[in-house]
Amino acid sequence: EKLQKHKEVSTKATFSYEYFVPKTTQGVQNLYDRMDRMYESSLPQFIDITWNAGGGVLSQLSTDLVATAQSVLGLETCMHLTCTNMPVSEIDDALQKAYDSGCQNILALRGDPPVDSNEWTPVEGGFRYAKDLVKYIKAKYGDHFDIGVAGYPEGHPEDDTDDSKLIDYLKQKVDAGASFLITQMFYDADIFIAWCKKVRAAGIEIPIIPGIMPITTYAAFLRRAQWCDIHLPQEFLDRLEPIKDDDQQVRDTGTDLLVEMCQKILDSGYVTHLHLYTMNLEKAPLMILDRLGLLSQEEHVNGENSLAMLPWRKS
Ligand code: FAD
Numbered sequence: 001e002k003l004q005k006h007k008e009v010s011t012k013a014t015f016s017y018e019y020f021v022p023k024t025t026q027g028v029q030n031l032y033d034r035m036d037r038m039y040e041s042s043l044p045q046f047i048d049i050t051w052n053a054g055g056g057v058l059s060q061l062s063t064d065l066v067a068t069a070q071s072v073l074g075l076e077t078c079m080h081l082t083c084t085n086m087p088v089s090e091i092d093d094a095l096q097k098a099y100d101s102g103c104q105n106i107l108a109l110r111g112d113p114p115v116d117s118n119e120w121t122p123v124e125g126g127f128r129y130a131k132d133l134v135k136y137i138k139a140k141y142g143d144h145f146d147i148g149v150a151g152y153p154e155g156h157p158e159d160d161t162d163d164s165k166l167i168d169y170l171k172q173k174v175d176a177g178a179s180f181l182i183t184q185m186f187y188d189a190d191i192f193i194a195w196c197k198k199v200r201a202a203g204i205e206i207p208i209i210p211g212i213m214p215i216t217t218y219a220a221f222l223r224r225a226q227w228c229d230i231h232l233p234q235e236f237l238d239r240l241e242p243i244k245d246d247d248q249q250v251r252d253t254g255t256d257l258l259v260e261m262c263q264k265i266l267d268s269g270y271v272t273h274l275h276l277y278t279m280n281l282e283k284a285p286l287m288i289l290d291r292l293g294l295l296s297q298e299e300h301v302n303g304e305n306s307l308a309m310l311p312w313r314k315s
Pocket of ligand 1: 049050051052053080081082108109110111112113128129130131150151156158159166169172173182183184185211
């Protein structure tokens with residue numbers, strides 16, 4: 001009976017949460033409380049902390065948050081790190097701080113352009129592409145860090161080259177040493193599945209972790225999709241538009257839509273793990289996981305979910 005139970009648990013999808021860095025001290029404290037609560041109530045496999053493109057004080061906050069989440073709260077933490085406005089000396093400081101805190105996971109990114117600019121330019125002597133950062137981390141830290149990279153099922157907004165070129169860029173990041181990839185948000189399961197097929201056909205075998213953005217308000221749903229230049233399936237619009245002024249109904253129907261989408265991508269066999277963009281909110285991500293049946297109380301009592309291996313860790 002115990003063996004059967006283990007089998008069920010291990011075939012269940014696992015999940016993780018992304019948090020961004022709040023701008024105020026009170027916001028940071030609230031976030032620690034929320035991370036802790038969400039960990040207790042749902043046992044994510046890991047959490048990750050975004051990097052504020054731009055360097056300086058906000059970037060310092062990212063490393064502080066990572067260190068506290070990893071070494072004080074005891075959460076398996078992944079630190080995003082970008083090349084925007086980051087001389088190599090600052091990259092070194094951030095990596096060293098992550099290393100010192102016991103963090104073993106880095107999501108290596110090129111980064112968005114800084115808020116005051118539309119165009120991305122490297123700093124003098126700094127890195128041009130995410131693959132350069134992956135190579136650097138690998139050369140400096142060997143296998144200490146598991147390195148993840150970003151994937152774009154609907155292409156990258158800056159780049160209108162064809163799909164195969166973009167998948168080739170992704171392959172270059174993997175060849176440089178990445179061992180997992182997290183995708184940009186999407187709402188069209190068919191596009192995602194078709195992309196996974198191409199990724200696998202290109203010989204990329206690392207775990208594909210889909211980024212799932214909960215729907216909290218209609219305005220945010222439209223704004224984020226526009227920002228990331230992703231396709232909105234007609235069904236999402238048909239079901240959300242008539243209730244757009246009632247946030248609670250939007251959240252409820254949005255959850256149903258995302259549960260259907262997640263079920264479909266899990267059934268496709270390409271993914272076994274869901275990464276939720278929490279936007280530092282508790283309710284919406286937990287509603288999705290609950291309706292997917294991934295928050296079974298029994299497992300939480302035994303803590304078995306937390307013992308499941310990270311999708312990219314080999315031993
Ligand atoms: P790259 O893979 O280096 O690509 C950058 C651009 O160069 C793309 O247009 C790509 O098509 C092109 N390119 C890549 N390789 C080559 C090549 N060999 N030759 C020519 N062109 C090439 N941003 C933040 O600032 N902070 C975050 O914390 C953050 N977290 C993210 C998390 C996820 C899961 C995702 C998907 C994105 C995140 N971003 C974050 C946004 C990301 O930084 C931007 O999308 C950025 O514009 C691209 O980063 P990248 O790592 O994908 O870059």
